[in-house]
Amino acid sequence: MAETLWAGLYCPGLPLKAVWQGVQPETPVAVHDGSLRIVQADAPARRLGVRRGQRLGSALALVPELDSRPRDLRAEQRLLENMALTAYRFSHQVALAPPATVLAELGGSRRLHGGLKPLIAGLDDDFQAQGLGIRIGLAPAPAAACLLARHAIRVASLKMLRHSLAGLPVDALMLEPGVTRQLAGCGLKTIGALMKVDAGERARRFGPGLNRHLDQIHGHQPTPLAQWQPPERFARRLEMPVASDRAEALLFACQRLLKPLQTWLEVRDRALVAVRIGLCLEQGGKLDCRIGLARPARDRQRLKELIRLKFDAINLPGPVSALDLRAVTTDQHRPTQQDLLDGTRHGDQWPALIDRLGARLKPEHIVGLAPGADHRPERAWCWVRPGTTRPCSDQRPRPNWLLPAPQPCRRAGLDLEEGPERIECGWWDGNECRRDYWVARDRHGRRLWVFREYQPRSGWFIHGYFG
Amino acid sequence: MNTHAIDHLLKQRQDLWRGRGGPSGPVLATGHPGLDARLPGGGWPGGRLTELLPSHLGAGEFELLLPSLARLTREGRPVVLIAPPMVPCPQAMAQRQLDLARLIVIRSRQQRNWAAEQCLKSGLCGAVVVWQQQALNRASTQALRRLQLAAESSRGAAFLIYHPGQRPPPSIATLRLAVAPGPRIRLLRAPGRDGDERWFGPAADNVVALHG
Numbered sequence: 290m291a292e293t294l295w296a297g298l299y300c301p302g303l304p305l306k307a308v309w310q311g312v313q314p315e316t317p318v319a320v321h322d323g324s325l326r327i328v329q330a331d332a333p334a335r336r337l338g339v340r341r342g343q344r345l346g347s348a349l350a351l352v353p354e355l356d357s358r359p360r361d362l363r364a365e366q367r368l369l370e371n372m373a374l375t376a377y378r379f380s381h382q383v384a385l386a387p388p389a390t391v392l393a394e395l396g397g398s399r400r401l402h403g404g405l406k407p408l409i410a411g412l413d414d415d416f417q418a419q420g421l422g423i424r425i426g427l428a429p430a431p432a433a434a435c436l437l438a439r440h441a442i443r444v445a446s447l448k449m450l451r452h453s454l455a456g457l458p459v460d461a462l463m464l465e466p467g468v469t470r471q472l473a474g475c476g477l478k479t480i481g482a483l484m485k486v487d488a489g490e491r492a493r494r495f496g497p498g499l500n501r502h503l504d505q506i507h508g509h510q511p512t513p514l515a516q517w518q519p520p521e522r523f524a525r526r527l528e529m530p531v532a533s534d535r536a537e538a539l540l541f542a543c544q545r546l547l548k549p550l551q552t553w554l555e556v557r558d559r560a561l562v563a564v565r566i567g568l569c570l571e572q573g574g575k576l577d578c579r580i581g582l583a584r585p586a587r588d589r590q591r592l593k594e595l596i597r598l599k600f601d602a603i604n605l606p607g608p609v610s611a612l613d614l615r616a617v618t619t620d621q622h623r624p625t626q627q628d629l630l631d632g633t634r635h636g637d638q639w640p641a642l643i644d645r646l647g648a649r650l651k652p653e654h655i656v657g658l659a660p661g662a663d664h665r666p667e668r669a670w671c672w673v674r675p676g677t678t679r680p681c682s683d684q685r686p687r688p689n690w691l692l693p694a695p696q697p698c699r700r701a702g703l704d705l706e707e708g709p710e711r712i713e714c715g716w717w718d719g720n721e722c723r724r725d726y727w728v729a730r731d732r733h734g735r736r737l738w739v740f741r742e743y744q745p746r747s748g749w750f751i752h753g754y755f756g
Numbered sequence: 757m758n759t760h761a762i763d764h765l766l767k768q769r770q771d772l773w774r775g776r777g778g779p780s781g782p783v784l785a786t787g788h789p790g791l792d793a794r795l796p797g798g799g800w801p802g803g804r805l806t807e808l809l810p811s812h813l814g815a816g817e818f819e820l821l822l823p824s825l826a827r828l829t830r831e832g833r834p835v836v837l838i839a840p841p842m843v844p845c846p847q848a849m850a851q852r853q854l855d856l857a858r859l860i861v862i863r864s865r866q867q868r869n870w871a872a873e874q875c876l877k878s879g880l881c882g883a884v885v886v887w888q889q890q891a892l893n894r895a896s897t898q899a900l901r902r903l904q905l906a907a908e909s910s911r912g913a914a915f916l917i918y919h920p921g922q923r924p925p926p927s928i929a930t931l932r933l934a935v936a937p938g939p940r941i942r943l944l945r946a947p948g949r950d951g952d953e954r955w956f957g958p959a960a961d962n963v964v965a966l967h968g
Contacts, residue, residue, distance in 0.1 A: 639834070642878045646862065646871055654864040658856055660846040670846045672863075678846075678856040687848040689818050690840075733812050734937030753845060754814025756939065 294396040294405075294445060297426040297438030298376060298412070300368075303389040304329045306421065307364035310545065312530045319357040321345045328360050364528070365389075371549045372423075373517045375415050377556045379408060384514040386435045392514070395427075419548055430508035436461055447508050454506065455481030462502065468495055523553045523616040532571045532608035536600040539568070539609060543596055546614045551589045554616075560585035564592065566599075567613035570606065578603065579617070581647060583640035583675075591641060598648035643675060664714045665722060666691065666752060685710060686728055688738040688753030695740070695750035703729040703739060703749075712740075721745065728755070784883070784913050787823025788958035795931070796946045800824055800915075805907040807924055807932040808917045809944070813841065816939025817917055818885075820958060822852050824913070825883055829858035833882025833912070836860045836875045839868040840887050841919075858882075865889065869899040876906040876914055883913040888922065897925045904930060 300306070304320045317334035319327050327348050330339040337352045349355055365388065372391045376383050379402065382394035395408060402408035409425060416423045426437030428450050437444070437453065440461065444450045457480050459472045472495070477483045483491070484503065492500050504510035525546050533539065543566065554561060562585050568576040580595050646655050656672035660681035663669050669683075670691065686707060708727035715721045723744040729737050736755035742748060782802035785792055792798050800806055800821075810817040825835045826849075835858060837844065846856055862871045872886045886903070890896060900916070904927065907914035918924055924932070932945040940955045 639880060642875065642880055643860075645874055645878075650862065650864045650867055650871065654862060654867075656861050656863065658844055658846045658849065658859055658861060660850070660856075666845075670843060672861070675860050676857060678859075680856070681847055681850045683847040684851065685847070687845045687851065689822065689845060689848050690814060690842040691845045692842055733815070735812055735814050735816075736937075737814070754842070756810075756814035756816035756819050756937065 295431045295434035296393045297434035298391045299424045299438035316354045320360045383517045432505040432512040527612045532610040534605045534608045547589045554587045565615045565617045568609045569611040571608045571610040583643040595648045602649045688755045690754040695752045698751045700749045702732045791958045800913045805904045805914045805930045809934045811936045815937045817935045826854040828882030829855035834858045836884045838862045838886045839865045873906040876910040881912045885915040
């Protein structure tokens with residue numbers, strides 16, 4: 290069995306990222322907590338002197354143009370779940386370590402990815418693509434990986450781990466402030482110094498929790514972890530950083546949900562049949578739109594194209610403040626699915642064209658034609674989903690075109706050429722009719738399909754054109 | 757120098773405009789010998805818009821297209837009918853050997869030109885037939901121009917059927933036919949060729965003078 294090796298994936302800018310959602314702000318920005326203290330500030334703000342823990346008032350006095358927003362813990366949790374989803378592509382064992390770290394076991398999957406280096410590079414690329422800069426730490430124990438991630442230290446063996454940990458300050462242990470102060474009071478500055486203290490002595494002076502923590506970090510004791518699993522259903526909400534009614538802005542926001550969606554589809558091995566997007570309006574109310582796919586698919590680019598077409602066609606009554614995206618109908622993915630349209634050289638592009646059309650047209654406007662099982666000509670046809678028609682073998686004369694409903698006409702101008710064909714049926718469902726159909730020519734020379742009806746009405750009707 | 761060989765090579769080039777030498781794109785046999793004989797290139801031009809002006813609804817305009825459309829569907833190439841004014845009868849289509857599985861009908865009237873453009877640009881359709889029903893104004897003239905450009909970017913045939921009595925905008929790039937009941941056909945305009953005043957039938961090659 291491969292040696293276990295845990296990766297800690299730490300996102301330093303998580304609180305800022307969660308609030309600003311990939312928008313490039315023009316002014317220095319920060320996030321503050323409930324007691325109006327700065328939690329995190331971006332680089333320009335830090336250069337101007339904004340510090341973590343500073344009062345919002347002091348920060349604003351330093352940088353008047355600072356745009357600080359309240360911390361959004363739920364958005365942070367969602368972002369952390371996104372990180373876990375991405376990590377799940379590389380590992381079968383993933384756990385959340387809030388506030389800003391995800392743990393993934395890589396020992397079991399390093400061979401699959403051709404070694405540790407490509408695996409780490411792949412992870413890094415994937416997070417970069419999502420606009421999340423992460424620090425990666427490696428250690429044989431999960432608790433240590435979580436700790437080392439903040440310092441981007443990578444070690445593979447327990448011996449190396451012990452050595453690396455010894456050099457770190459005790460602050461890195463992220464203990465309660467009281468304990469940290471106590472340690473400082475004793476002159477214990479590094480973890481190495483702390484480890485030199487007798488274990489019994491440590492327990493007596495700083496409580497039994499510290500020893501357990503140190504054991505877990507050094508891999509002497511297992512760390513209890515809650516395994517993370519990708520959710521059964523994909524439903525995400527995205528608050529727009531700035532409410533907008535421009536299709537382009539909505540698409541940009543939506544795009545941020547498509548990457549996790551695709552990852553989710555991959556890790557759950559499912560395919561998309563439709564996507565439901567709810568546009569929450571700033572003035573209240575919600576606009577729902579559904580984007581269906583002709584064939585289950587996972588392709589993000591194609592979905593983006595369809596969403597663009599949909600958004601272009603939508604008439605928004607006001608700015609949108611949030612987006613809800615739900616993968617409504619997911620189905621087991623069958624890449625080799627065959628259908629009637631597959632005979633074409635472009636078997637796979639056909640559904641794409643139907644989808645493109647469907648993004649602007651109603652589904653009932655894109656149809657195929659099928660014969661109906663009825664003798665009455667007005668019921669002997671029906672619209673069906675494209676490509677799902679039935680063959681028919683009726684050899685009686687029929688016109689190329691049928692009028693949607695027969696139109697009354699006068700017998701006078703008509704030359705009857707062929708017929709009659711008696712159609713008498715419908716007595717079983719109450720739509721009884723008795724007609725004689727003729728092929729006729731009108732005074733312009735057009736060939737028509739006409740009938741003389743005896744029941745329920747009597748008279749002459751045009752039912753179709755041969756031309 | 758063998759001029760036949762050069763001619764043959766030139767004909768294979770679809771991006772070459774050859775003046776009065778007929779359409780340079782692929783040609784689709786109409787299935788009507790009389791019509792083939794009179795059309796430049798010997799059939800419906802692919803990659804170009806063909807306009808049909810029926811004198812009455814159902815004068816025979818679709819009858820002219822049916823054999824070629826049926827053949828396309830049998831070859832596995834989809835045919836799209838956009839905003840037809842009536843319902844195509846499935847039994848009649850099947851009798852004419854048209855494979856219903858390859859027939860798509862788009863029933864939206866508002867989006868007809870957009871849909872036609874998409875179908876043509878996709879390059880997947882063997883033929884696209886669009887019915888024009890509204891009165892023509894400036895906007896729809898522009899839409900027709902776009903359609904013409906989309907047709908030129910595609911290999912498939914594109915047909916535009918006008919409503920009886922509509923006056924189509926002037927154009928030089930299209931093949932334009934008038935259709936009267938019978939059906940009787942008159943070549944109003946063909947690229948690289950002047951219009952022909954004579955009416956003819958699709959079957960035999962006899963020219964019929966029609967008065968009135």
